[in-house]
Amino acid sequence: MNTLRHALRQLLRTPGFSLIVILSLALGIGANTIVFSWIDTILLRPLPGVRHGEDIVALLPTIDGNQVGGHTISLPDIQAYDEMDTVFAGVIGSQITPANVRIGDRHPWLFGQIVTGNFFEVLGVQALPDLGRVLHRNDTTSPGGNPVLVLSEATWRSQFGADPAIVGREIELNQHPFTIVGVVPANFRGTMSGLTADFWAPVTMHREVANFGSLETRTDRWLHSQARLQPGVSIDQARAAVTVRGQQLAETYPENRRHGAVPLPMWQTPYGGQAVFLPALRVLAVVGLVILLLVTANVANLLVARATARQQETAIRLAVGAGRRHLVQQWLTESLLYAVLGGAVGLLVTVWGASFFAIFLPESPLPAGYEFAITGRVLGVTLALSLLTGVVFGLAPALLAIGTSVLEALKAGGRTGSMSGRSHRLRNALVIGEVALALVLLAGAALCIRGSQQARQIDPGFDPSGVLVSGLRIGMNGYDEERGLVFYQQLRERLAATPGVEAVGLASWFPLGFEGGPSIGITVPGYTPTENENMAVPYAIISAGYLEAMRIPLRAGRDFTDLDDGEHPLVMIVNEALAERYWPGQDAVGRKVQTWRGEATVVGVTPTGRYRSLNEPAQPFLYFADRQGVADLNLGIALRTTGGDPRQLLPTLRQAVAALDPNVELWATLPLSEYIEAAHLVNRVATTLLTGLGVIALLLASMGIYGVMAFMVGRRLPEFGIRLALGAAPKDVAGLVLRDGLRLVALGLLVGSVGAWAAGVGLASALPGVSSHDVSAMIGVALLLTGIALLACWLPARRAMRVDPIQTLQAQ
Known part of the structure; x- marks a missing residue:
């Protein structure tokens, strides 16, 4: 004390x-x-709000034992893994989807999850007291026969005014009646990390809520899956057991041949906020240190x-x-x-x-x-x-x-005293370290700034300027495939004839957003895959006009036309990466590809673009025609304007949709240039924070240099007084101080250059556009740091120049 x-x-x-x-x-x-x-x-x-969330693992699909970037598993496979009760306390499935809700005269879009009946039981989530119950297994008894919903507390408060009589209330979701059976606490946000679910519905209501997915088909892998480990079971033990179970399923069901699953910690999932922000968090953790x-x-x-x-x-x-x-x-x-x-x-x-x-x-x-x-x-x-x-x-x-x-x-x-000498050497060493660390941070910031600029120059394979994109979920309005094709065709024709619209196209998925796209397994006649080669290819369903609206050129062949329908043979358009992989040096047009829908003929080749991220390596990609029996009732629309802000087309789009069906609501309408900002998110986070921290590092290093030089000048005042008394010029005294200071800075820059190079290599591997060989950025940072250091040295040097020899010697 x-x-x-x-x-x-x-x-x-x-x-x-x-x-x-x-x-x-x-x-x-x-x-x-x-x-x-x-x-x-x-x-x-x-997974906030989940009981013992550390015991929850993600269940990811594999092909030939390799994780291939897929995210989802079929419901029958989830049910099969759920039977492994010695390994898992339960296996759940879910899929997030938007839905249009009618609340009085309001029609808000909400996000919800379609979930298996054991969802809340496995996660250990209960309803709020006196506000009903969660979903149970008996809520998933018959397809289309369980129209019940559980609301989040936030939605209950914001959309329903915290109505205490909410349980038992009937609302209309996608024009289907649903009964609210419970409200769960606000701290539970669902199982898609980074996204907040507003409601949860039984998986048996998938048609009414999302209009996609299958309850029986093993090839329809559409549900994200998580599992709770039994007490005492490690993830390695679970991985081995799941591998064996996958092999058993492959032997029993031909459609599971080559397909399996692997449990992973939740932070390693390729979907959700973990996958998006992990590169930036790695960088920031090092920067923080x-x-x-x-x-x-x-x-x-x-x-x-x-x-x-x-x-x-x-x-x-x-x-x-x-x-x-x-x-x-x-x-x-x-x-x-x-x-x-x-x-x-x-x-x-x-x-x-x-x-x-x-x-x-x-x-x-x-x-x-x-x-x-x-x-x-x-x-x-x-x-x-x-x-x-x-x-x-x-x-x-x-x-x-x-x-x-x-x-x-x-x-x-x-x-x-000896302590002064030792302290001076120690302080010099500390300043050298400060300069080195400041150089590392400033170099990282400079590389990120240049990288962000370069990332903006990366050609994504399409032109996002002047394009408005919007989602249309007509399957939620009771449309079947036949009526949906008519609706989309009429909408496209109506918009194409509107002044101000240069081109219009439909797509099941737009590139470089937060939403990951689907993949499809293919077989190429005459091509022998290597052992464990991944034959899954990302794809999108598009209409005629989409490539024009996105300004995606054709390298060979033709675009889709309205004649590419169910009455004609299946066709596809592939990118150059796919063509070069399977038919190197040959013409890909006219080649055959076997898909789950049958044999398709390549009719066109596009350049290889960027689809899921800006720094992804060149990867195969293919397009299907929307009218060939693979129609997606949840297509988005891309409108290219003849000039100006694409938002000016929004009234035109609303009018065209309302003229065809006033019950169809637009979802997620924004310019494509803003939609793809998701691809620049990690760069922006790293650049902003590294720049701010780099400035702080520069100030700290400057303070350290100034402190050491000021201390040194204070100790050497008698020496400087004697030098001046013996005829030394003030500039010579200042030169001594500056030389000592710059010597420390030079040593710091030498040590820091090694760290800066290592930082550049790390940043280049994590962030798009960053180059570890950006010599000009490194030199610019070194010159900046040297200039600031000169200023920090000059202030003590001025004091040394102004020493009065007589007063200094009298003080001794």
């Missing part, structure tokens, strides 16, 4: 110094805690300077019998006090900064968002960082203190 009281007195004795130290630590600890709160929410707690090291070095520098200033005090303590162990305890106590106070302020920074993540999310039709909370785990990390940094930066002055020579320190106030 005496040591603590002394530490408090030291803190209050120098309030300015203490404030700088505490704020510096708050910055470093707060930045790391903010990043960890994001990691905690996005990766470690992807670098900032913490930089702050620690800076604070250690400040404390070493103060230890030097208190050298005579330390010597007197030792002279009157104080033990060196007691001095170490004293210094560490002071350091830990600063660290704890810095951590407390850093926690306040975290409370404010954790929600900062939301500003990066672009406009999207999906209900994206996170609820960031300061959990016990986040508090634990804050405390651990505070104590660790306190010990680390407290060791430097403590070690200097116990190495003090009492005799030398008492001579002339210790100006020539």
Whole structure:
């Protein structure tokens, strides 16, 4: 307690110094805690509101034992894996979908999940007290025969005014009556991490809610699946058991040949916020550590300077019998006090900064968002960082203190003591480290800025400017395939004849959004796959006019026409990556491809574009014609305007849809240029945060350089006075100071260049557009850092130039 009281007195004795130290630590600890709160929410707690969420694993499909990028499994396979009760406490299936709800005279679009009957049971989610129940297995007894809904608490409050009599109320969803049976707590957001579900409906109501999927067909793999591990079962044991079960299913059902499943931790799922933000979070975790090291070095520098200033005090303590162990305890106590106070302020920074993540999310039709909370785990990390940094930066002055020579320190106030020499060398080393770390961060920021610019220049294979996209879910309005084809054809013809519309096309999926597209397994006659080769190819269903609306050129062959219908042979358009893979150096037009629907003929070849991300390698892709029996009743429409803002076409689109069917509601309408902002999200997060942290690193390094040079000038004032008295010019004295400072900067740049190169390699592998060989960016950052360092050295150099030799010598 005496040591603590002394530490408090030291803190209050120098309030300015203490404030700088505490704020510096708050910055470093707060930045790391903010990043960890994001990691905690996005990766470690992807399923908030779920009981013992750490026991939930994702069940992902495989082909020939390899995970192939697919996300979904068929309902019969989910039910088969659910029978593995020695491994799993339950296996669930779900699929998220928008739905149009009629609430009085309002028709809002809500997002919900179609779920298996054991969904809430396996997840351990209960309804709110006095607000009904969750779905049970007996709610999935017959297709189309279980029209019940469970609402989220947020939807109950926002859409239904927190009506206490909500249970038993009937509403209209997609023009079908449903009865609300319960409300679940707001902290449960569903099983698609990063998305918030408004309601949950039984899987047997899939036609009424989403109008897609099958309950019996094993080849219709449309449900995301999760499982709860039994107590004591590891994920490796579950993986082995699932592999065996998959092989059994493959032997029993021919359609499961080559297909299996693999359990993975939820943070490794290829869907949801984990997959989107994992690259950025990896970068930010490293950046946070670098900032913490930089702050620690800076604070250690400040404390070493103060230890030097208190050298005579330390010597007197030792002279009157104080033990060196007691001095170490004293210094560490002071350091830990600063660290704890810095951590407390850093926690306040975290409370404010954790929600900062939301500003990066672009406009999207999906209900994206996170609820960031300061959990016990986040508090634990804050405390651990505070104590660790306190010990680390407290060791430097403590070690200097116990190495003090009492005799030398008492001579002339210790100006020539050994501690001053050691502290000077230590402070030089710390400044070199600060410059090196600042260079790494600034280089990373520069590479991200250049990378973002380059990513904007990447050709995605289509032209997003001047295009309006909108979703149409006519299957939810009671349309079957025959009527749907007529509706879409009439809508396309009506819009194509409208002034201001250059081109119009339909598609089941638009590239570079948050929504992943489907894949289809193919067989190419004459091509022998290598062992475990992935023969699944992403695809989209499109209409005639889509390629024109998106300005996707044809390299060979022709576009789809309205004659490509169910009365004519199946055709497809492929990209150059697919053509080169299966028919290298040959003409792909006219080639045959076997699909689950039968044999299709290639009629056109497009350039290879970017489909799911900007930094994806060239991958095969194919298109089916919408009128050939593969019609999707949930098509989107792409309208290219003849000029101006594509939003000006929205009234035209609304009028055209209403003229055909006033009950059809547009969903998720926005310019294509904004829709594909999802592809730039990771770059924007990394660039913004790295730039901000790079500026902070530059300031910290400048402070460190200035502190060391100012300290050095203060110690050498007598020397400079003598030099000037003997005839040295002021500029020569300034040159000495500048040379010493630039020597430290040069050493820091040399050390930091290695780290900057490693950072460039890491960023290039994670972010689109970033090049690890961007020499101009590296040189620019080094020059910037050198310029700031020159300024930091020049201020002490000016003081050295203005030394009065007579006053300086009289003071000795």
